[in-house]
Amino acid sequence: MQPKFRKRQFKQGGFTMIEMMIATVVMVVGLVGVAQLIPLSIRLNGANRNDSTALVFAQRELSEMIGQPITAATFTDPQGVLCPPATLCNLGNAANPKVPVGSPLVMLFNRPAIDFTQAQVANYSFNYVDPNDPFGLSYDVRWAVITYATGGIASGKRFIVGVRRRGGNVPFLPVTLDTMVEK
């Protein structure tokens, strides 16, 4: 009787070391896979924030342009926010109507967008430094204007404004806004 009992007790083992190690490896592989989502989401969150800042700035820039007299060829901003201090920002050329003037454009999903692979064009672009960002993050602001004119006098304008974080904002495309004003 005694030996049988003893044998049963001996057989009542838990998991073996090998089993435990395999289970641990499987779990670690899973955890590492999931943990990679955390830095990814932090990065995406930052990129999203930069994209929102770019969008808000593009809206401000566009509304400033819309607010200018339609015949104005340039504008300035005394605060140096929407146009750098002591600089003229151009608003197209009435002598060259119906074609985009300013920063080069590219067709993206059948819509015109600012081509950020080209160099900046003077008086149609500047770098905006976000004052509220402790790291001095800056944004590349560019625009193009299509003027509609009769007899060399502007009667309508289409503004295409593009803003993106300088150096790109992967995985997001640059923000492009466009609108049209007519007399």
Added chain:
Amino acid sequence: MKLAHKHKIQTGFTLLELMVSVAIFIVISGAIFGLLGSSQKQFRTESELLGAFQEARLGLDQIVRDASDSGYPPVNHFSTLPPLSSSYVTSPVAWMPGYLTPAFCTIGTAGGGTCATPSDFDVILEGDVDGTGVKWIRYQLVGTTLFRGVVNKSAVLDPVTATNAAGVMLPYVTNVMNNPGAALIGQFQAAYPGMFPGGVAQPIFQFTCDIPNGTVLCQNAGANNSPAGVRDIEIMLIVMTPERDYQTGRLRLVQLNGRGHRINPNQ
């Protein structure tokens, strides 16, 4: 004998094993609580920053609205001018010295110009903003608090005396850091490189004056530099959070820009 033998085989954890596992548990939960604490600090800091932003936005919006509505009703709206000057607007932006004479002063920045008000940190808007008669609405930065006061336009008092009466000026936006003094500007520049260009105080108010073909900053407007010709008021508010960053101990600031554009015509 049999029973005793069974007991001997069925051993539990030893004290040592338990102590080790408890120690591991404490270390892990300690790390988790540490994370909780730091995210709590982050949350408080960001809440304060958001609060400062909201306060600045509230103040900025009201200044913009008041500036846009100023200048009504202008003198040229009347075929016969009312006997009391408090029934109409002399200038969209009231000024001192010389308001009662009346003799216009010139607007400057950083202490330039002959106007005491309007200036970088002080403006008195004049207009019937709510349909109950012409008001003087004054915004003035004293220390780090932006005060706002509204008083009915007086036919006998000058705008500064009228708004300086007891109980008129009330604190409106606190922790405004446009003119914080050189020591703080240095600290601000270290934390926010783009915020204090030149390391000098940043005007809350800048004024653009009408010139024959557009508007320019009043100090550049030459003969058109006058409080009566103010068209736009460019506003910049820099507001600091009440406490430093709970984690890094750094100062946290918010800068907002806006523009009040007078819609009412010139006098």
